[in-house]
Amino acid sequence: MKTMVVISHPTIQTSSSQQFFLATLKGEETVTVRHLDEVWSEAKPHFTRATEEKALLESGAKRLILQFPMYWYQAPAVMKEWIDTVMSKSARFAKQIKELGIVVTLGVKEEAFRAGGKEQFTISELMRPFQALANAMGWKYLPIFEVHQFDYKTEVAKQTLLVEYLQYVTKEHHGTLKNTEDWFIERAQSMKGAEWEQIAEWIKENQDERLELEMHLSDWEESQYGDY
């Protein structure tokens, strides 16, 4: 799954979460990162439609991920300008892209975003414009990847987030356990060292055992209740 991660963050150098994500993506051959605040030019037009469309086409991305900090319940202005410049239902990249993902970082804690909470609305509600965009473009809208108060997380929580983020960017989102296992096996196999081979082997064995068990259970159910 080839992915393009489009980031808008005016102060990306000092953002610990963005730097953490960038480090995670380093070396991922299937991922193209485009940092808009760098591409943005002072003179108008700040973005050229032709240049942006070319970048999208050349990335070969089927998944487009918009990544940004939430400013006043929306994406930063530069991200919006990019959308206003690039989006077009008839553009060639529009057919190439199949999925839209949102990675949003927030300074406010998760519990605030709910009815009756301090912020009153869920992140899903606040991001509706992006869901409507995916709908209009005929793209699948992925579950939002929310990162709340990154700096307050423990090291272990950050490492877990790293794996989840990498999955969000590169894994097929079929939502099955087998799919996640396959992703882990593939990644472990691509690593060097005996311990990684062993990890891949271990996940594989567990997966085989589990799938066999599932099959037996399914047979047994069928014998009991028929194939309905």
Add this chain to the structure above:
Amino acid sequence: MKTMVVISHPTIQTSSSQQFFLATLKGEETVTVRHLDEVWSEAKPHFTRATEEKALLESGAKRLILQFPMYWYQAPAVMKEWIDTVMSKSARFAKQIKELGIVVTLGVKEEAFRAGGKEQFTISELMRPFQALANAMGWKYLPIFEVHQFDYKTEVAKQTLLVEYLQYVTKEHHGTLKNTEDWFIERAQSMKGAEWEQIAEWIKENQDERLELEMHLSDWEESQYGDY
């Protein structure tokens, strides 16, 4: 009620709806109009916080109206940049403003914006970020003023829209009939000519009659059911 109408529309000169609204507001002493695409400067910073805050304070506005065409289910990038530059819970203008209104023009017909409709979401849902903004700033969020497919409207529909728009911008939003009557009486009285005096008189007489009737009804209800 003093109001500031902040407009973002990159091609305001050729927008028939925006020109229509601007003509409507002409001569309104309680209304300050700020067209962002004119104020925006090519060199960074595109907006100066100090200048924008000064404009808000000098307007004396208690109502802030954000007016824009919907681009990809959000406000244009320039409007977002203004919000990112200006908004601050601790700014002096934040206490002066009491209400936030949204005037949004749309090229798509109203029926598309509903669950199961082409656009899937209501305008209220798509504008949640502005509702969340009002909530965060401690401002009352006014019902959204939606303008669908302005150019397809009949002359009569446009004239009705003109009055509704003027009410949206200048009238107190208590939502009572008396309040709307008072607004009409006040406006008619401020016009020159015998026919306006007569109109004001006519609304006033009707209002008096209606209020008297209401009082009698209330007395009668009390006599029947007690004052519960």
